[in-house]
Amino acid sequence: MSILGNRVVRREDPKFLTVGGTYVADLDLPGSVYLTFVRSSMAHAKLLSVDTSGAKAMPGVVAVYTNDDLGIARMPTIMGMTNEAMTQPMLASGTVRYVGEPIVAIVAESREIAADALEAVVVEYEPLTVVIDPAEARKDNDLLFPDAGTNTTFTLDFGGDEALFDDCEVVVELTLINQRVAPCPMEGRSAAAHMTKDGRLEFNSATQAPHGVRDGLAGFLGLEPDKVHVVTPDVGGGFGAKASVYPEDIVVGWCAVHLGRPVRWTETRSESMLGLGHGRAQLQHVRMGGTRGGVISAYRIDVLQDCGAYPAFGAVLPFMTRVMTSGPYKIPKAEFGSVSVVTNSTPTTAYRGAGRPEATAAIERTMDVFAREIEMDPAELRRRNLIGKDEFPYTTPTETVYDVGDYHQALELALEVAGYDELRAKQARRRASGDPIQIGIGLSCYVEITNGLPDGEFGAVEVRPDGKIIVRTGTSPHGQGHVTAWSMLVAEQMGVPIEDIEVIYGDTDVVPRGAGTMGSRSLQIGGAAVNQAAVDVVEKAKDLAADLFEADREDIVLDKSNASFHVIGTPAVSKSWGELAKAAVAKDGNPLFAEVDLASPGPTFPFGTHISVVEVDVETGKVTLLRHIAVDDAGRILNPLLAEGQVHGGIAQGVAQALLEEVVYDPDGNPLTSTFADYSFISAAELPSFETRFTETPTPINALGAKGIGESGTIGSTPALHNAVCDAVAHLGVRHVDMPTTPIRVWNAINDAAPHHDAKNTTKKGGR
Amino acid sequence: MKVAMTVNGTLESHDVEARTLLVDYLRNVVGLTGTNIGCDTTSCGACTVLLNGQSVKSCTVLAAQAAGDDITTIEGLALEDGRLNPVQQAFQECHGLQCGYCTPGMVMAITSLLTENPHPTEEDVRVGLEGNLCRCTGYHNIVASALAASGVVEMHQ
Numbered sequence: 001m002s003i004l005g006n007r008v009v010r011r012e013d014p015k016f017l018t019v020g021g022t023y024v025a026d027l028d029l030p031g032s033v034y035l036t037f038v039r040s041s042m043a044h045a046k047l048l049s050v051d052t053s054g055a056k057a058m059p060g061v062v063a064v065y066t067n068d069d070l071g072i073a074r075m076p077t078i079m080g081m082t083n084e085a086m087t088q089p090m091l092a093s094g095t096v097r098y099v100g101e102p103i104v105a106i107v108a109e110s111r112e113i114a115a116d117a118l119e120a121v122v123v124e125y126e127p128l129t130v131v132i133d134p135a136e137a138r139k140d141n142d143l144l145f146p147d148a149g150t151n152t153t154f155t156l157d158f159g160g161d162e163a164l165f166d167d168c169e170v171v172v173e174l175t176l177i178n179q180r181v182a183p184c185p186m187e188g189r190s191a192a193a194h195m196t197k198d199g200r201l202e203f204n205s206a207t208q209a210p211h212g213v214r215d216g217l218a219g220f221l222g223l224e225p226d227k228v229h230v231v232t233p234d235v236g237g238g239f240g241a242k243a244s245v246y247p248e249d250i251v252v253g254w255c256a257v258h259l260g261r262p263v264r265w266t267e268t269r270s271e272s273m274l275g276l277g278h279g280r281a282q283l284q285h286v287r288m289g290g291t292r293g294g295v296i297s298a299y300r301i302d303v304l305q306d307c308g309a310y311p312a313f314g315a316v317l318p319f320m321t322r323v324m325t326s327g328p329y330k331i332p333k334a335e336f337g338s339v340s341v342v343t344n345s346t347p348t349t350a351y352r353g354a355g356r357p358e359a360t361a362a363i364e365r366t367m368d369v370f371a372r373e374i375e376m377d378p379a380e381l382r383r384r385n386l387i388g389k390d391e392f393p394y395t396t397p398t399e400t401v402y403d404v405g406d407y408h409q410a411l412e413l414a415l416e417v418a419g420y421d422e423l424r425a426k427q428a429r430r431r432a433s434g435d436p437i438q439i440g441i442g443l444s445c446y447v448e449i450t451n452g453l454p455d456g457e458f459g460a461v462e463v464r465p466d467g468k469i470i471v472r473t474g475t476s477p478h479g480q481g482h483v484t485a486w487s488m489l490v491a492e493q494m495g496v497p498i499e500d501i502e503v504i505y506g507d508t509d510v511v512p513r514g515a516g517t518m519g520s521r522s523l524q525i526g527g528a529a530v531n532q533a534a535v536d537v538v539e540k541a542k543d544l545a546a547d548l549f550e551a552d553r554e555d556i557v558l559d560k561s562n563a564s565f566h567v568i569g570t571p572a573v574s575k576s577w578g579e580l581a582k583a584a585v586a587k588d589g590n591p592l593f594a595e596v597d598l599a600s601p602g603p604t605f606p607f608g609t610h611i612s613v614v615e616v617d618v619e620t621g622k623v624t625l626l627r628h629i630a631v632d633d634a635g636r637i638l639n640p641l642l643a644e645g646q647v648h649g650g651i652a653q654g655v656a657q658a659l660l661e662e663v664v665y666d667p668d669g670n671p672l673t674s675t676f677a678d679y680s681f682i683s684a685a686e687l688p689s690f691e692t693r694f695t696e697t698p699t700p701i702n703a704l705g706a707k708g709i710g711e712s713g714t715i716g717s718t719p720a721l722h723n724a725v726c727d728a729v730a731h732l733g734v735r736h737v738d739m740p741t742t743p744i745r746v747w748n749a750i751n752d753a754a755p756h757h758d759a760k761n762t763t764k765k766g767g768r
Numbered sequence: 769m770k771v772a773m774t775v776n777g778t779l780e781s782h783d784v785e786a787r788t789l790l791v792d793y794l795r796n797v798v799g800l801t802g803t804n805i806g807c808d809t810t811s812c813g814a815c816t817v818l819l820n821g822q823s824v825k826s827c828t829v830l831a832a833q834a835a836g837d838d839i840t841t842i843e844g845l846a847l848e849d850g851r852l853n854p855v856q857q858a859f860q861e862c863h864g865l866q867c868g869y870c871t872p873g874m875v876m877a878i879t880s881l882l883t884e885n886p887h888p889t890e891e892d893v894r895v896g897l898e899g900n901l902c903r904c905t906g907y908h909n910i911v912a913s914a915l916a917a918s919g920v921v922e923m924h925q
């Protein structure tokens with residue numbers, strides 16, 4: 001009886017439920033000093049002077065540093081693709097470029113003293129012209145980096161067919177705002193570092209990628225990687241924003257090295273809202289063409305990506321958007337272009353989905369506009385254009401190769417679960433009645449890419465002489481449940497109970513290599529590596545058993561029902577895992593173990609269909625989400641309980657973007673959403689319970705048949721909800737409402753549409 | 769100033785600065801780090817504890833204000849033999865937590881909610897949890913945990 005596919009509850013949970021986890025801020029580090037940062041209050045200014053003398057003189061202040069004191073190199077370009085003249089210094093140097101940019105580092109004996117010392121630093125600014133609108137930034141009238149000569153840091157252009165839309169009977173065109181949002185892991189960034197007696201830097205980090213932090217620290221601080229030991233205690237969420245190293249992390253490490261005392265830093269939420277990278281932030285211009293009969297034949301999306309003040313991972317999000325340009329549809333001609341620009345705002349980075357939700361939002365919203373244009377049901381338009389299940393592997397016009405899928409099955413199941421026809425009938429009745437509470441139904445068919453970067457992953461399995469199994473993994477879970485999931489994989493291969501399995505991660509001394517947890521990669525590459533290591537260790541055990549039994553290697557069997565090996569036909573004489581582990585040590589002094597560095601076999605492409613059902617009060621513009629149906633296909637599901645959990649969280653974040661979340665700046669670059677009191681973080685009261693289903697189309701790409709599930713919820717849900725809101729008011733002449741669909745936006749859209757009801761839905765025909 | 773209160777059944781008495789928040793007192797003075805801090809505007813509920821049986825955000829209460837009171841934190845919930853209590857158990861069975869950061873606050877808020885209303889509807893739970901934010905679970909399984917624990921909580925108090 002296989003444990004795989006079962007709803008195994010998490011082994012991780014009891015500690016969180018009894019004593020809370022151990023996050024970086026919970027660590028007991030005697031003799032610690034506290035690091036805080038003076039941050040810029042201006043969005044764009046010359047630093048005329050920074051007077052730290054008052055802070056330095058305060059009792060209990062240990063040290064005060066500006067960038068010149070540190071002598072650390074600037075942050076690198078992103079994957080070598082962004083403009084070299086636009087890199088970020090550790091602390092602001094000469095110019096500040098966003099509100100919240102760190103300028104001065106203060107180290108003090110207590111958090112309170114550090115907070116008081118912040119107030120004593122006097123910064124004199126000379127304001128520069130603030131560039132906050134990416135469309136303005138692109139014009140290069142005012143430059144953030146005069147040496148660069150431009151605000152553009154990265155561009156992509158795929159296709160330039162002048163005649164792209166010439167054959168189309170119908171062309172629709174849309175400008176979409178995929179607004180800037182804040183990732184908001186409940187634990188902000190946090191680090192605690194100290195030098196060990198043997199002269200190594202031990203660095204505790206709330207990160208998704210401990211080995212990346214180790215290599216980053218080593219590089220910036222000029223240390224050998226083996227002189228840096230990174231540990232992740234429990235990590236309170238990340239969502240992509242904790243996948244990379246921040247300047248503050250490096251400064252923490254530098255201070256620990258230079259002061260020789262334990263240094264800790266935990267940002268406040270208000271700092272986190274300005275300092276932790278933001279997500280999305282794309283302005284999209286989309287055109288879609290096809291026939292009146294509903295065959296889409298051409299599509300082009302142009303993206304203006306807001307990078308914030310310094311190009312971080314956000315600058316290259318368009319790369320991932322490009323990969324998913326044409327979505328789950330068979331569109332013969334699809335093109336993509338993008339321009340990434342810097343603005344005087346918090347740098348943008350990866351946020352759950354990172355480039356793919358943006359692609360899906362664009363095409364799915366446009367599908368609905370196209371459907372309305374040709375007066376076809378949006379489900380039917382999708383049905384007619386989805387890639388068929390017999391067409392895989394499928395190569396898209398932007399040269400992405402989708403592995404496998406049954407997109408129609410997901411669509412039909414979602415429609416069935418939703419009771420689509422009945423919903424449409426109900427909607428028609430509601431419209432006819434003129435009820436102020438109208439119903440909207442929104443669909444989103446998506447396909448996305450997981451494990452999209454080329455990294456492989458490390459996995460190891462060791463059998464201890466007492467029969468206990470030690471698993472080491474290069475992934476770095478922070479809520480995903482790898483301890484339980486990897487235990488299940490190992491239990492399945494080795495026949496041991498999961499209680500006998502210990503899973504170790506997030507310690508660069510114990511786990512030699514690892515790429516970490518991001519991009520929905522963990523199961524399909526990290527889990528697969530652990531699975532392979534378990535398979536290998538079974539093979540090694542068989543060699544040992546053959547020796548002990550003096551039998552033929554081929555005749556040795558592992559009886560998984562009692563975790564022991566015997567010669568075929570004589571089950572009464574057997575060897576346990578512990579006995580074989582002892583035999584291994586006796587043989588050559590080495591433990592019974594296997595290590596795997598699994599090279600990436602390439603990405604996989606999860607897919608599905610989401611449907612949102614909303615009520616919109618047309619008198620107030622208020623949107624209420626009534627139901628959200630999610631049918632997701634992530635290949636074979638290892639643990640439905642965990643997979644559903646991933647989908648639930650993703651849906652909430654995706655819905656939040658469509659419904660209410662938005663990072664807002666005023667024209668002077670002042671953030672208006674820099675606390676949880678101002679940012680519309682979605683709560684339980686704004687959401688229903690979700691209706692989730694899985695279809696399982698195993699991928700041939702890995703041994704587990706698994707695709708990623710971490711980001712599907714976010715990718716599928718945003719456009720479903722967005723379409724539902726627009727659908728609810730479409731009969732009032734509203735063609736489109738920008739996200740987030742707050743009451744004021746919906747109300748305005750209804751009122752703007754009312755007088756010129758008919759003028760809005762004309763067919764546009766023409767070339768590019 | 770000297771502040772004394774009962775925390776998870778143990779009398780604690782310490783000298784603290786008058787401005788010390790209850791959450792900092794619990795974490796830094798008493799040494800119970802299960803209670804987390806998620807914001808600086810009383811918005812997230814990560815710091816929720818029970819004060820005389822009722823949930824409060826411990827970042828909005830001064831330690832001095834809780835003098836003489838009875839505080840329960842996540843560390844004080846498990847049954848005497850160490851087993852999980854019904855709310856804790858429901859969280860594990862329903863996968864009501866992922867990263868765990870909001871969890872202590874959620875568990876305390878739900879404990880308080882179920883004491884006041886032993887048989888809440890889903891709507892009651894959702895409205896009751898409005899001040900407790902979670903970024904991982906989409907609340908789906910937290911609500912399920914609360915409903916699974918409802919009705920069994922008072923039997924164990």
Ligand code: FES
Binds near residue numbers: 807808810812813816
């Ligand atoms: S830390 Fe108390 S409400 Fe957020």
Ligand code: FES
Binds near residue numbers: 479869
């Ligand atoms: S479980 Fe991570 S914030 Fe709730």
